[in-house]
Structure formats: structure tokens, C-alpha cells
Amino acid sequence: xxxxxxxxxxxxxxxxxxxxxxxxxxxxxxxxxxxxxxxxxxxxxxxxxxxxxxxxxxxxxxxxxxxxxxxxxxxxxxxxxxxxxxxxxxxxxxxxxxxxxxxxxxxxxxxxxxxxxxxxxxxxxxxxxxxxxxxxxxxxxxxxxxxxxxxxxxxxxxxxxxxxxxxxxxxxxxxxxxxxxxxxxxxxxxxxxxxxxxxxxxxxxxxxxxxxxxxxxxxxxxxxxxxxxxxxxxxxxxxxxxxxxxxxxxxxxxxxxxxxxxxxxxxxxxxxxxxxxxxxxxxxxxxxxxxxxxxxxxxxxxxxxxxxxxxxxxxxxxxxxxxxxxxxxxxxxxxxxxxxxxxxxxxxx
Amino acid sequence: xxxxxxxxxxxxxxxxxxxxxxxxxxxxxxxxxxxxxxxxxxxxxxxxxxxxxxxxxxxxxxxxxxxxxxxxxxxxxxxxxxxxxxxxxxxxxxxxxxxxxxxxxxxxxxxxxxxxxxxxxxxxxxxxxxxxxxxxxxxxxxxxxxxxxxxxxxxxxxxxxxxxxxxxxxxxxxxxxxxxxxxxxxxxxxxxxxxxxxxxxxxxxxxxxxxxxxxxxxxxxxxxxxxxxxxxxxxxxxxxxxxxxxxxxxxxxxxxxxxxxxxxxxxxxxxxxxxxxxxxxxxxxxxxxxxxxxxxxxxxxxxxxxxxxxxxxxxxxxxxxxxxxxxxxxxxxxxxxxxxxxxxxxxxx
DNA sequence: ATGAAAGCGCTAACAC
DNA sequence: GTGTTAGCGCTTTCAT
Numbered sequence: 001x002x003x004x005x006x007x008x009x010x011x012x013x014x015x016x017x018x019x020x021x022x023x024x025x026x027x028x029x030x031x032x033x034x035x036x037x038x039x040x041x042x043x044x045x046x047x048x049x050x051x052x053x054x055x056x057x058x059x060x061x062x063x064x065x066x067x068x069x070x071x072x073x074x075x076x077x078x079x080x081x082x083x084x085x086x087x088x089x090x091x092x093x094x095x096x097x098x099x100x101x102x103x104x105x106x107x108x109x110x111x112x113x114x115x116x117x118x119x120x121x122x123x124x125x126x127x128x129x130x131x132x133x134x135x136x137x138x139x140x141x142x143x144x145x146x147x148x149x150x151x152x153x154x155x156x157x158x159x160x161x162x163x164x165x166x167x168x169x170x171x172x173x174x175x176x177x178x179x180x181x182x183x184x185x186x187x188x189x190x191x192x193x194x195x196x197x198x199x200x201x202x203x204x205x206x207x208x209x210x211x212x213x214x215x216x217x218x219x220x221x222x223x224x225x226x227x228x229x230x231x232x233x234x235x236x237x238x239x240x241x242x243x244x245x246x247x248x249x250x251x252x253x254x255x256x257x258x259x260x261x262x263x264x265x266x267x268x269x270x271x272x273x274x275x276x277x278x279x280x281x282x283x284x285x286x287x288x289x290x291x292x293x294x295x296x297x298x299x300x301x302x303x304x305x306x307x308x309x310x311x312x313x314x315x316x317x318x319x320x321x322x323x324x325x326x327x328x329x330x331x332x333x334x335x336x337x338x339x340x341x342x343x344x345x346x347x348x349x
Numbered sequence: 350x351x352x353x354x355x356x357x358x359x360x361x362x363x364x365x366x367x368x369x370x371x372x373x374x375x376x377x378x379x380x381x382x383x384x385x386x387x388x389x390x391x392x393x394x395x396x397x398x399x400x401x402x403x404x405x406x407x408x409x410x411x412x413x414x415x416x417x418x419x420x421x422x423x424x425x426x427x428x429x430x431x432x433x434x435x436x437x438x439x440x441x442x443x444x445x446x447x448x449x450x451x452x453x454x455x456x457x458x459x460x461x462x463x464x465x466x467x468x469x470x471x472x473x474x475x476x477x478x479x480x481x482x483x484x485x486x487x488x489x490x491x492x493x494x495x496x497x498x499x500x501x502x503x504x505x506x507x508x509x510x511x512x513x514x515x516x517x518x519x520x521x522x523x524x525x526x527x528x529x530x531x532x533x534x535x536x537x538x539x540x541x542x543x544x545x546x547x548x549x550x551x552x553x554x555x556x557x558x559x560x561x562x563x564x565x566x567x568x569x570x571x572x573x574x575x576x577x578x579x580x581x582x583x584x585x586x587x588x589x590x591x592x593x594x595x596x597x598x599x600x601x602x603x604x605x606x607x608x609x610x611x612x613x614x615x616x617x618x619x620x621x622x623x624x625x626x627x628x629x630x631x632x633x634x635x636x637x638x639x640x641x642x643x644x645x646x647x648x649x650x651x652x653x654x655x656x657x658x659x660x661x662x663x664x665x666x667x668x669x670x671x672x673x674x675x676x677x678x679x680x681x682x683x684x685x686x687x688x689x690x691x692x693x694x695x696x697x698x
Numbered sequence: 699a700t701g702a703a704a705g706c707g708c709t710a711a712c713a714c
Numbered sequence: 715g716t717g718t719t720a721g722c723g724c725t726t727t728c729a730t
């Protein structure tokens with residue numbers, strides 16, 4: 001409307017106080033040249049005296065740009081998304097952008113409308129691991145451009161940052177196979193998670209390629225509690241090593257194994273995924289694959305920023321690295337050392 | 350300006366398509382009554398057909414309200430702040446608000462300007478554990494109202510949500526004293542942290558009140574690494590129990606103690622603070638005080654929202670609760686059971 | 699019940 | 715160099 005008794009002082013107040021036009025004040029505030037030094041001083045003085053702060057809202061409306069990015073994640077409680085948020089926040093802050101966070105609460109149906117709504121207030125949107133089904137996603141994406149996908153593949157014209165969890169899980173499997181393990185238990189994550197699918201596919205391939213390798217797949221989840229609660233089924237599966245969906249699951253597993261007195265890695269090896277900060281400090285310290293989650297956020301931002309500004313998006317998805325620690329060891333049973341070579345997999349049975 | 354070749358379709362387009370005035374479209378979009386049903390239908394149809402989305406920016410400018418809250422935290426990597434963010438995000442989303450996150454990176458000098466800048470884009474600001482010194486804080490607060498402080502006390506006219514870490518640490522101390530411990534080691538957090546000061550003060554009081562109680566204060570920090578790295582100094586301090594600044598520090602400590610072969614709690618008891626999700630799953634599971642961090646965020650939001658809308662801010666800071674788990678036990682040495690009573694503290698030496 | 703018009707606070711042509 | 719003016723897209727009096 002027009003009647004809001006705004007307390008805030010506007011550019012007009014400064015213009016009046018400095019006895020210049022609003023345009024000139026604007027020029028001064030934005031460091032535009034072509035303003036006489038004495039006028040600049042006068043305006044600055046007036047602005048300071050009045051404690052003037054330009055309205056970002058009005059600037060944005062006029063400029064057609066908000067300097068904000070929206071970030072939509074399924075669950076802010078997930079360390080992965082927290083790290084990505086950190087990466088995006090600090091990287092975008094460097095470019096003068098702010099981050100608006102939105103959470104879908106793992107509800108696929110809510111995602112689309114939240115995405116649209118959040119995007120409306122921002123110049124761009126970053127969707128992390130959207131749980132939306134493929135058709136809905138394809139329908140949504142054009143409406144929220146420019147948009148960036150993290151850990152989910154979109155159509156070719158939509159850029160994305162993807163971690164190759166397939167390769168990651170394969171690194172773990174190869175490591176365990178090299179230690180002599182032939183019967184592994186995989187603790188699967190949420191079915192709706194694209195990265196879980198990647199892992200499963202890689203396991204299929206591994207099973208096919210490595211002779212004698214058996215992998216028992218167990219539905220589990222992605223939280224500590226899920227891992228903790230899976231122990232009975234894990235033990236019943238009679239594998240010699242377990243590949244957890246992520247570090248959190250591995251953590252829960254380790255805690256419970258410790259309670260029931262199963263020695264890790266002497267009786268059972270355990271691996272995680274992600275290398276969250278705590279992995280190194282698990283008891284025993286956790287063998288896992290380092291996924292540079294924070295860098296992921298930064299990269300997503302860089303690419304998006306490049307897309308917005310028309311520059312070229314430098315940088316590639318950071319490398320994965322297997323970190324072998326104390327939670328994995330040779331397959332229990334005969335002998336102690338194993339030292340097999342990777343790959344060709346001379347089966348045990 | 351006026352020349353931006355906006356691709357987005359505006360209220361004017363809809364008005365034209367529906368052959369009504371923009372005012373009418375506005376009324377329809379906002380569910381205002383006083384519009385003939387057939388007109389409503391026509392407008393809705395046009396809007397749908399054109400895929401019209403009102404610009405939040407323009408609405409905000411006109412309405413004078415953004416429906417956004419700014420959240421400023423020192424460090425997004427800190428689980429406490431992450432939980433608070435979660436609480437605020439979900440609680441405010443329920444009221445149709447979005448959260449803008451900003452991070453000061455623990456830099457006190459950056460805080461003021463970030464706060465002002467973030468606040469300008471939002472209707473209100475929540476500052477968590479500001480590291481700013483007192484005078485600067487007092488100077489800043491009036492400029493960013495409405496503002497809410499979390500875990501830091503401001504002047505009376507600025508509302509805040511405070512956890513009584515003093516009481517929390519005292520609960521831990523009493524628990525340890527009851528177990529027979531008389532020489533404790535306190536691993537202190539960042540000096541700039543107000544909550545650390547609260548803990549230290551409470552320890553002074555405890556030392557005065559409980560006869561025979563000695564507390565060795567060691568500078569440490571707030572991260573796992575800090576706890577991990579403090580082990581040598583802790584052992585040198587020759588206490589029988591250690592009170593860690595928070596769960597993270599306790600985690601690092603436990604990990605290292607396990608590596609060097611110090612039995613917890615048989616040789617040394619360890620306590621944390623906060624009861625982060627992982628505390629229960631530490632090895633051994635961690636005795637700690639549950640600080641409902643997420644609720645803190647929700648409460649901060651509720652109070653702030655009440656202040657904005659003029660309602661009254663219901664709700665109180667949620668209760669603290671000591672969770673006794675496996676990381677604490679009787680003081681090592683003579684006998685096994687201790688079973689002393691709290692308080693009056695019959696000293697040992 | 700609807701439209702015309704002013705205004706939210708700012709920026710950027712365009713004149714002078 | 716500086717002022718004038720016309721928007722950015724929306725809401726809301728005020729008149730009809």
C-alpha cells in the first residue's frame with residue numbers, strides 16, 4: 001500500500017538532508033563515479049548522520065536480483081546436508097550472497113511446492129538429494145531454474161554435482177575382499193535415496209565380477225538408531241564383514257556390537273561411508289570412504305554462480321579416498337594374515 | 350530500473366488475460382472476499398493458464414514484511430547451532446517463514462556487520478552465542494530489532510533464551526561427587542563463549558560448597574580434536590573424573606583414552622554436556638546432561654514470533670536432565686561401591 | 699463488486 | 715555532474 005508509517009528512513013530522507021536528488025544519493029551509495037567529491041562527502045555525512053541503510057528489498061525489486069540462493073534439503077538433521085549447507089554458505093557469502101534454507105522433512109510431496117516457494121525469493125535454487133519421483137522432478141525443474149542438483153541426476157540441461165557412491169562402495173568392497181572376506185552384509189539406506197540405488201547397483205556389479213563373493217542385502221536406514229537396531233539381523237546373516245550405508249549406521253552398529261561383545265574387527269569387520277568428523281574417533285576407529293561433503297556444497301555454489309553470471313563453472317567433484325582404520329581386518333577363521341590381491345577373486349568356497 | 354526484459358509474468362498479464370484490473374487479481378490471489386464468484390473463476394483460470402506466481406519481493410516491499418528470519422551463528426559446523434537451526438527452521442516454516450542463515454566464522458569483528466546486513470533482508474534476527482564483546486553488542490542490538498539472543502544475555506529490553514549451563518555442570522559435578530570423586534578435571538571451552546563462563550562460575554561455587562572438592566581447570570576447546578589432544582594433560586592432572594566442556598570434547602577424550610588403554614570408567618570417569626545424538630552410542634556410552642537444543646531453536650522462534658505479532662511468547666526453556674550412562678562409575682581405589690550422599694561432601698583427604 | 703491511482707524504496711535511462 | 719522521470723510488481727485506499 002502506501003500508508004505504512006515506516007519508521008525506517010529512506011533514500012528520500014538522505015536526499016533531502018543532503019540537498020541533492022535521490023539519484024545522486026543512489027549513485028553515492030553504490031560507489032558510482034561521476035559524482036563531485038564534495039557532494040559525495042555531503043551525502044555520506046547525511047547518510048551517516050541519519051544512520052541510513054538502503055533497503056535490500058527495494059534494491060532487489062529494482063535490480064531484479066536478490067543475491068540469495070535457496071537451499072532445499074530433505075532433512076537438516078543429516079550431517080551430509082549440514083556439511084553441504086556449510087559449504088554453500090561460506091562459498092556464497094564470499095560472493096555477497098546469502099542462503100535461505102528450506103527443509104522438506106523427507107516428504108516427497110512437499111518438495112515441489114517448497115522448492116518453488118523458496119526459489120521465488122532467491123536468484124537460484126540448490127536441491128540436495130531430492131526424494132521426488134522422476135516425472136515430478138522433471139516437471140518441477142524448468143519452473144525453478146536456474147537450479148542445481150546435488151546427488152541426484154537430472155536431465156542433461158540441468159547441471160548437477162554427483163558423488164560416485166557406486167565407486168565408493170566398490171572401494172570398500174575391494175578392500176574387504178583383499179582382506180579375505182567373501183560374505184559381506186550390506187546395510188541399505190532409504191529406498192528413495194538415489195545414492196542408495198547407486199550403491200546397490202555397484203554391489204550387483206561387484207558380485208558379478210568377483211568370483212565367490214556373496215553380498216547379503218539388508219534394509220536398514222541412515223541413522224545411528226537404524227544401525228544399532230540392525231545388529232541381530234546382521235549377526236544372523238553370518239557375514240564376516242558389514243558394509244554400512246553410511247558412517248552413522250556404522251556407528252550405531254559398532255555401539256551395539258560392543259555391547260553384545262562382538263569383537264571388531266577380529267570377529268566382524270565394519271565399514272562406513274562419508275568419513276564424517278567422528279569416524280576417526282569411533283571405537284574402534286572406522287574404516288570408511290572420505291566424501292568431501294563440504295566441498296560438494298562449495299562446488300555446487302561455484303557452478304551455480306558461474307551459470308548465473310555467465311562465467312564457466314570451474315572445478316570438479318572432489319576425489320573419494322578410502323581411509324583404512326581399525327574397524328576392518330582380515331577375515332576371521334584360519335590363519336591370521338591374508339594378503340590376497342584385489343580383483344580376480346579366487347573364491348573361498 | 351525499468352528496462353529489465355523480465356521473462357516472468359506479472360500480475361498485469363493476468364489482469365489483461367482475465368480482462369479485469371490488477372487490483373482484482375490481487376484480491377483474488379489473496380483470498381479477499383468481495384469478488385464475484387465468476388470473476389474469481391476467470392482470474393484463477395487465467396493465473397493457472399499463465400502459470401502465474403506473485404513476486405514475493407514485490408509483495409514484501411508493498412506489505413513491508415518479508416516473512417523471513419535471519420539466523421546468525423558463529424559456526425555452522427557446531428552441532429549445537431545445527432540443532433538450533435533445525436528448530437527454528439521447522440517452527441518458523443509452520444508460520445510461513447523462511448530462514449536466512451549467516452555465519453560469522455567465530456569472528457567477533459565480523460558479527461555486527463553481518464548481523465545488520467542479514468537483518469535488513471528479514472523481519473527479525475536471531476543471534477546465537479554472539480562472540481561480540483559487551484559494549485559492541487549493546488551498540489548493535491538496537492539497530493537490529495526485533496532481535497532475539499540465544500545463550501547470551503543482553504540488556505533487559507532484549508529477550509533471550511538461555512540454557513543454565515551453570516546448573517547443568519553442577520548436576521554433573523554432584524553426580525561425580527556422589528560417586529566418590531573428589532578431584533575433578535574440567536576441560537574448558539572457548540574463552541569467548543558465555544556458556545563457558547557460566548560453567549566456570551558454577552564450578553567455583555561447587556568447589557566452595559563441597560568440602561574436599563578440587564577441580565583442575567584445563568583450557569581445551571569445543572571440538573573432538575580438542576578433546577583427543579587433551580589426554581596427556583588430563584592424565585597429568587591426576588583427577589579421577591573429567592568433566593568435558595561438551596559431548597564432542599568427551600568423544601575425542603574417550604577415543605584417545607581407549608587407544609592408550611585407560612579404562613573408562615574403571616580408571617577414569619568422563620562426562621559430557623548436551624547429549625548430542627551420538628552420546629548414547631559412544632563407547633562407553635556417555636554420561637551427559639541433556640540440553641534440548643532443538644527445542645531451544647523452537648522456543649527462540651516462538652518468542653520472537655510472539656514479539657513480532659504482538660502475541661505473548663508462550664513456553665519456557667526446556668528442562669535439563671542428567672543422563673547417567675556407562676562412562677561414569679565410582680571413584681577408583683579402595684572398595685567398589687561408594688554410595689555417598691550428595692551435597693555436604695565429607696571430603697576424602 | 700470493481701477500477702484508477704498512489705505508493706513501498708530503490709535504480710537507471712535520458713536530459714540538461 | 716546532477717536532476718527528472720519512469721519503472722521493478724504488488725497492495726490498498728478511494729471513488730464509482
